[in-house]
Amino acid sequence: MSKVVLITGGSSGIGKAIGEFLIKKGFDVYGTSRNPSNYKESKFPLVALDVTQSQSIINCIDEVLSRTSKIDVLINNAGAGITGPIEEIPEDEIKRNFETNLFGPINVIKAVLPSMRKNKSGLIINITSIAGYMGLPYRGVYSASKGALEIITESFRMELKPFNIEMTNVAPGDFATNIAAGRYHAPVIDNSPYKEQYEASLKMMDEHVDGGNDPNEMAEAILKIINTPKPKIHYKVGVFMQKFSIVLKRILPDKVYEKLLMNHYKL
Template sequence: MSKVVLITGGSSGIGKAIGEFLDEKGFVVFGTSRNPTNYKESKFPLVALDVTKAETISKCVDEVLSKASKIDVLINNAGAGITGPLEEIPEEEIRRNFETNLFGPINVIKAVLPSMRKNKSGLIINITSIAGYMGLPYRGVYSASKGALEIITEAFRMELKPFNIEMTNVAPGDFATNIASGRYHAPVLNNSPYKTQYGASLKTMDDHVDEGSDPKKMAEAILKIMNNPKPRIHYKVGAFMQKFSIVLKRILPDKVYERLLMNHYKL
């Protein structure tokens, strides 16, 4: 019997690439979107879900279970970008980002666990970010929310061991998707002390996405993880230097690493 996969944020970008790839491989795939009717050309069914609204999470999971009777794999992919000087990002935007990137995935996990525990099996894959391994200038909120999900996953894994439910993180680098268009960008204010540096960094960040890898590489990595009965705790997918930046943080003195990041962002 084909495995049933639920992918949050499956209407575009990495989530769409994963869904289409797994659908071609014969999996039963359900994606989610806040507005599924906007994506009538989707190659796999989309279910309404807003990860910041608990009632839509339970309704989505119930709908998938009613149609497929089980959820073998949850891929927590829905997320949101955010940029800006930490001093100038409104508090409500910081909270909104954590609601999407941290609390949302946690609540989706909670919703699927009873079914997985009943079936005595399951795999949960949390899509985080290489940015979650370091505090990046003008991306600090995003780094923090994705880093928090990495740590939450480590704890969740140990708690779920008795139920034969596996959980892992996959941290992508820059991929050529439309994520930049969906980010919250704190405005570059004319009277801001950060105007010059933030404006230049914003362009650099968008260029990195435009020059990013093919999202299909993420889909291929996800399939390999799904085929591994004992997945690792952390995976990184992206360009060599992006992955190597995590290694450098482990081995370099803190201030040397900080200087490397500042040089990279031309600060």
């Protein structure tokens, strides 16, 4: 039987690219979307899911299991971007981002674990971000939510060892997707002390995404992980300098690394 793969956030961007790639490799792929009816041309079935709603998560997992009786691989890809000076981002938007990027994936994992434990096997891949390895200016909330998912995966892995369930993180750098359009942008306020720096940083972020790598690079990396019996804890996928920035953070003094980031963002 083909392995069953469930990809949250499978209607566009990285999730869509992964799903279409895995179908060609013979996997039985299901994706999710908050509004599947908007994506009638999807090459794989989309199931309704809002990762911020507990009942929606339960309904989604139940529906996939009713169609397939198992979920071999869960790819927690659904996520949301957020930008802005931390001082000026509304508290509700900060909470909403953590609901999507951290609590949502945790709750999807919780919902799928009983089935995987019953089958005595399973693989969970959490899509995080290279931004989750460092606090970036005007992306601090995003960095924090993705960084938290990286760390909680480390704990989850050890707890799941007795059940033959593997879990790993894949941190992408910038890829050419529509993520920028779906971000929450704190408004640029005319009399804000952050106005000039924030505007310049926003422009740079959008340029990085527009000039990003092909999402199929992520799909190929995911396939390799699925075919790896004992995946590593952390994977990074992106251009050399983005991946190398994590190495630099590990070896440089904190203030030196901070200065490098500030120079990069022209702060």
